[in-house]
Amino acid sequence: MTRPSLTVGQRIIARVKICVLALLSGSAALANPTCKDHWICVDEIRDGDRIELRARNLQEYPLTYTLRVNTRSYAVNGSRTVTRTLNAGGSETAMELVPRDGNTRRSYDLSLEWTVGDQHANHDDYYRYAFPYERGRSYRILQGYGSRFSHRGREEFAIDFDMPVGTPVHAARAGTVARVVKKHDKGCWESGCGNFANYIVILHDDGTTGEYYHLQRNGAFVEVGDAVDRGQLIGLSGNTGHTTMPHLHFAVYRATSWGNTQSIPVIFESADGIVNKPRR
Structure with a gap:
């Protein structure tokens, strides 16, 4: 007599865990996007040692997403966890990762969840x-x-x-x-x-x-x-x-x-x- 439990993945929720070994790059590049259920993608855009994580809404409806990142040898410009609403077909920079030291074995782990609708x-x-x-x-x-x-x-x-x-x-x-x-x-x-x-x-x-x-x-x-x-x-x-x-x-x-x-x-x-x- 209840709506499906959020803990079992029902209710239009996407979860994804990604671990990336980030090696030094000499020029800007777009890595393969991480997408889920044909609703949202997070693109990794490299510019030298910096990484931009960019969220894209693939549908014609607003969605609200939360993105969290854990890093090794990266600093994050802004918060490590963001919750935002993307308009239909919209895209935006969710966060930027900047190298903290000279360690070339940098990595990050991100979690993404989303649902239809506007948080505001x-x-x-x-x-x-x-x-x-x-x-x-x-x-x-x-x-x-x-x-x-x-x-x-x-x-x-x-x-x-x-x-x-x-x-x-x-x-x-x-x-x-x-x-x-x-x-x-x-x-x-x-x-x-x-x-x-x-x-x-x-x-x-x-x-x-x-x-x-x-x-x-x-x-x-x-x-x-x-x-x-x-x-x-x-x-x-x-x-x-x-x-x-x-x-x-x-x-x-x-x-x-x-x-x-x-x-x-x-x-x-x-x-x-x-x-x-x-x-x-």
């Missing part, structure tokens, strides 16, 4: 979301804001709706589809089960994301890049991933550091009025 997203807290199902229907809430079972910390403002497998899922807000996974057909509660979740991630115009989890196999009716309207049918609920029963997990998220996201409170519009704090 300015959410309109007065925006009224639609419930993520067909207008005129209603579904019991299994977990609401702050539920003890699993909606704490980063998932504090997520909602689990009690939906039978195959229930139509509708977009709670307009946006652009940034991620879709629909190939899995397994739900379980053990460690690593989050890897089997089917989901849709919709990027909103303010840089937040609306995310719909545990869809049934082939239960996504949209593709990456599609423009989606509020209330549009986008998929079918299911029971895939880290789950104990069929349901839909929905939340709005803002990107944070190290590939993580933080759910944020939103308000919903229903036939009975405004719902500020969805609870069981």
Whole structure:
């Protein structure tokens, strides 16, 4: 009944460890880039003994990345850990490495993680979301804001709706589809089960994301890049991933550091009025 665990690589996170033995170079050169999931690359650009690490966003959606470097015989201009948002198709210098001494056996080790969205997203807290199902229907809430079972910390403002497998899922807000996974057909509660979740991630115009989890196999009716309207049918609920029963997990998220996201409170519009704090 939770969104996939960040510790098992689900939730649009990339991790990469690189060790490079840096030998003296006499001229500027671009080494092979380190890329992950066709989303982000870090280029190593050499100019003599100096190294520029340059991040590139390969997609048409903003992403937030964290880059950390550990070095031997290199100094770092600025912080050894940076968290930044790259606009669609953007690139930037993440950090520069400068030799500290005459040792020719220099090396560095870097870690990179990322997620879709803008860490500085300015959410309109007065925006009224639609419930993520067909207008005129209603579904019991299994977990609401702050539920003890699993909606704490980063998932504090997520909602689990009690939906039978195959229930139509509708977009709670307009946006652009940034991620879709629909190939899995397994739900379980053990460690690593989050890897089997089917989901849709919709990027909103303010840089937040609306995310719909545990869809049934082939239960996504949209593709990456599609423009989606509020209330549009986008998929079918299911029971895939880290789950104990069929349901839909929905939340709005803002990107944070190290590939993580933080759910944020939103308000919903229903036939009975405004719902500020969805609870069981």
